[in-house]
Amino acid sequence: xxxxxxxxxxxxxxxxxxxxxxxxxxxxxxxxxxxxxxxxxxxxxxxxxxxxxxxxxxxxxxxxxxxxxxxxxxxxxxxxxxxxxxxxxxxxxxxxxxxxxxxxxxxxxxxxxxxxxxxxxxxxxxxxxxxxxxxxxxxxxxxxxxxxxxxxxxxxxxxxxxxxxxxxxxxxxxxxxxxxxxxxxxxxxxxxxxxxxxxxxxxxxxxxxxxxxxxxxxxxxxxxxxxxxxxxxxxxxxxxxxxxxxxxxxxxxxxxxxxxxxxxxxxxxxxxxxxxxxxxxxxxxxxxxxxxxxxxxxxxxxxxxxxxxxxxxxxxxxxxxxxxxxxxxxxxxxxxxxxxxxxxxxxx
Amino acid sequence: xxxxxxxxxxxxxxxxxxxxxxxxxxxxxxxxxxxxxxxxxxxxxxxxxxxxxxxxxxxxxxxxxxxxxxxxxxxxxxxxxxxxxxxxxxxxxxxxxxxxxxxxxxxxxxxxxxxxxxxxxxxxxxxxxxxxxxxxxxxxxxxxxxxxxxxxxxxxxxxxxxxxxxxxxxxxxxxxxxxxxxxxxxxxxxxxxxxxxxxxxxxxxxxxxxxxxxxxxxxxxxxxxxxxxxxxxxxxxxxxxxxxxxxxxxxxxxxxxxxxxxxxxxxxxxxxxxxxxxxxxxxxxxxxxxxxxxxxxxxxxxxxxxxxxxxxxxxxxxxxxxxxxxxxxxxxxxxxxxxxxxxxxxxxxx
Numbered sequence: 071x072x073x074x075x076x077x078x079x080x081x082x083x084x085x086x087x088x089x090x091x092x093x094x095x096x097x098x099x100x101x102x103x104x105x106x107x108x109x110x111x112x113x114x115x116x117x118x119x120x121x122x123x124x125x126x127x128x129x130x131x132x133x134x135x136x137x138x139x140x141x142x143x144x145x146x147x148x149x150x151x152x153x154x155x156x157x158x159x160x161x162x163x164x165x166x167x168x169x170x171x172x173x174x175x176x177x178x179x180x181x182x183x184x185x186x187x188x189x190x191x192x193x194x195x196x197x198x199x200x201x202x203x204x205x206x207x208x209x210x211x212x213x214x215x216x217x218x219x220x221x222x223x224x225x226x227x228x229x230x231x232x233x234x235x236x237x238x239x240x241x242x243x244x245x246x247x248x249x250x251x252x253x254x255x256x257x258x259x260x261x262x263x264x265x266x267x268x269x270x271x272x273x274x275x276x277x278x279x280x281x282x283x284x285x286x287x288x289x290x291x292x293x294x295x296x297x298x299x300x301x302x303x304x305x306x307x308x309x310x311x312x313x314x315x316x317x318x319x320x321x322x323x324x325x326x327x328x329x330x331x332x333x334x335x336x337x338x339x340x341x342x343x344x345x346x347x348x349x350x351x352x353x354x355x356x357x358x359x360x361x362x363x364x365x366x367x368x369x370x371x372x373x374x375x376x377x378x379x380x381x382x383x384x385x386x387x388x389x390x391x392x393x394x395x396x397x398x399x400x401x402x403x404x405x406x407x408x409x410x411x412x413x414x415x416x417x418x
Numbered sequence: 419x420x421x422x423x424x425x426x427x428x429x430x431x432x433x434x435x436x437x438x439x440x441x442x443x444x445x446x447x448x449x450x451x452x453x454x455x456x457x458x459x460x461x462x463x464x465x466x467x468x469x470x471x472x473x474x475x476x477x478x479x480x481x482x483x484x485x486x487x488x489x490x491x492x493x494x495x496x497x498x499x500x501x502x503x504x505x506x507x508x509x510x511x512x513x514x515x516x517x518x519x520x521x522x523x524x525x526x527x528x529x530x531x532x533x534x535x536x537x538x539x540x541x542x543x544x545x546x547x548x549x550x551x552x553x554x555x556x557x558x559x560x561x562x563x564x565x566x567x568x569x570x571x572x573x574x575x576x577x578x579x580x581x582x583x584x585x586x587x588x589x590x591x592x593x594x595x596x597x598x599x600x601x602x603x604x605x606x607x608x609x610x611x612x613x614x615x616x617x618x619x620x621x622x623x624x625x626x627x628x629x630x631x632x633x634x635x636x637x638x639x640x641x642x643x644x645x646x647x648x649x650x651x652x653x654x655x656x657x658x659x660x661x662x663x664x665x666x667x668x669x670x671x672x673x674x675x676x677x678x679x680x681x682x683x684x685x686x687x688x689x690x691x692x693x694x695x696x697x698x699x700x701x702x703x704x705x706x707x708x709x710x711x712x713x714x715x716x717x718x719x720x721x722x723x724x725x726x727x728x729x730x731x732x733x734x735x736x737x738x739x740x741x742x743x744x745x746x747x748x749x750x751x752x753x754x755x756x757x758x759x760x761x762x763x764x765x766x767x768x
Binding site: 159161165 | 617710711728731
């Protein structure tokens with residue numbers, strides 16, 4: 071009797087589970103090709119951002135969202151509506167970020183999330199573009215005189231748990247036959263405090279967050295950020311699979327911002343360049359030539375409207391990570407012709 | 419003078435072990451309190467426009483001051499914040515008669531508080547009617563959100579808890595097992611799991627395009643969860659009412675509902691007021707868990723504020739402020755509970 075009950079319960083659970091999967095799959099199909107139409111009808115882009123991380127997405131004293139990723143939401147809103155403020159921001163934690171994207175609660179996820187194989191194939195998400203090349207880096211005491219990561223042999227490093235930070239260090243230890251100790255904390259604030267108080271010789275995190283960590287130290291000058299990184303973290307824009315047009319818009323938004331920097335179009339000189347430039351790439355970008363916006367299902371002024379409010383890639387980067395902000399060198403996020411990895415595909 | 423010495427000897431140095439402990443504790447105080455006061459008061463900075471202007475070795479209360487409104491209202495539009503203020507004032511207006519002694523027809527006040535006030539407050543804060551602009555719940559946050567969450571959860575879970583407690587004592591097996599099942603299921607899962615289910619899993623099961631407001635989902639989850647605890651608290655009260663009361667009511671010819679409503683429940687609930695307040699205090703603190711599923715309550719807003727690039731490293735100030743605020747509110751609630759207990763003790767002593 072009992073075993074029969076158990077079997078029935080198991081059957082029910084399986085049925086419920088497959089219903090859930092069917093619901094996810096079905097949802098994707100129903101929504102195909104319709105994201106932009108849905109956004110326009112709603113009058114609002116729903117943008118998933120980090121619930122709080124310096125530089126990428128945070129709120130100022132009035133509750134206004136600010137940050138590198140937030141500027142991408144504003145750019146998309148400007149491209150669709152001609153108005154950067156028609157965005158509803160959904161702060162997502164690491165645990166819920168992909169589920170809210172799959173379930174359709176958000177249109178796009180721009181949340182310092184790494185593009186990986188399994189997120190593409192298993193979670194059925196589309197990595198539209200890499201807007202920030204990061205990697206796991208180290209902030210260490212100057213007195214250690216460490217030049218690269220191997221010099222940290224025997225040192226203890228503070229970090230937060232939950233990501234793959236400690237896993238990467240274990241891999242590095244095994245591959246290089248060194249012994250770097252890990253001390254785990256639940257919250258970044260705790261890890262900062264432990265590093266400051268001397269329980270650790272350093273702190274490790276994505277390079278995008280290290281500059282923020284250093285600025286919370288009592289004497290920031292006492293800490294070095296090592297140039298070497300031990301993992302690849304290409305952070306970027308995620309969309310659902312099944313709506314290629316929407317993914318293309320997100321992808322070409324990023325390339326538009328890169329191309330603007332490459333051709334010298336900035337927030338300040340945009341109007342002047344639009345009037346006077348004879349460079350065909352500039353003229354296509356700002357919508358003076360060709361039907362590039364129309365081909366995406368948008369206005370031809372889409373990129374113009376975006377650059378008008380957020381500037382080009384360098385403008386965005388400098389606003390949030392530049393010397394006047396967190397002071398993080400461009401590094402891998404420099405343009406390809408300056409030795410970096412950011413490479414805007416051509417507009418033609 | 420001698421009385422002071424006697425008091426010291428009796429209370430602090432009654433034996434050598436107690437004496438040693440006293441000295442140790444005083445030593446600990448000496449170590450901890452002066453640096454704490456230095457940080458929190460003497461070296462603190464109250465007015466500063468940027469982080470750089472704050473003293474390095476003291477608290478930077480300017481950070482709290484600058485974000486004070488954010489901590490209370492979240493991102494609620496500044497021009498509409500009077501609506502939240504008015505709701506808070508109305509809460510007090512409705513709360514006082516419901517909680518004061520010697521008010522005639524106090525149950526009317528309680529029903530008004532639980533039944534009428536939420537509708538007024540919801541219309542006032544969400545808007546969309548009577549010319550009030552609509553304020554989406556995505557803008558609700560801060561301490562206001564904690565209060566909304568706990569008030570609705572209590573207002574909903576009290577009646578539900580009473581029904582469940584009565585059901586659990588019912589002679590009808592179907593009713594009894596249904597109530598036991600409900601109570602044990604909800605008490606057997608952690609609140610965090612319930613919130614995750616409501617926030618993350620539920621949207622996957624809804625048909626495409628149908629979304630239920632995040633706040634509403636959290637409210638339903640919290641209400642059902644609290645109702646299970648409320649039911650057990652009230653059941654404790656029901657068991658504390660002597661059997662003779664129920665039998666006497668029956669012998670007067672009262673039916674089930676009138677027996678419970680007029681005789682048993684009033685006595686039972688009076689017995690468990692401290693238990694109910696205890697659940698309320700617990701709930702108020704538990705509402706901070708919603709920050710994990712993406713609602714920005716007070717703690718969520720504090721966490722969020724710590725990430726502002728211009729004000730990094732304000733964790734101590736932020737958490738100290740949140741802790742102080744929660745302490746004041748929860749302590750206030752337990753003061754009320756103790757007052758009720760004392761009154762009950764007097765009433766039964768007579």
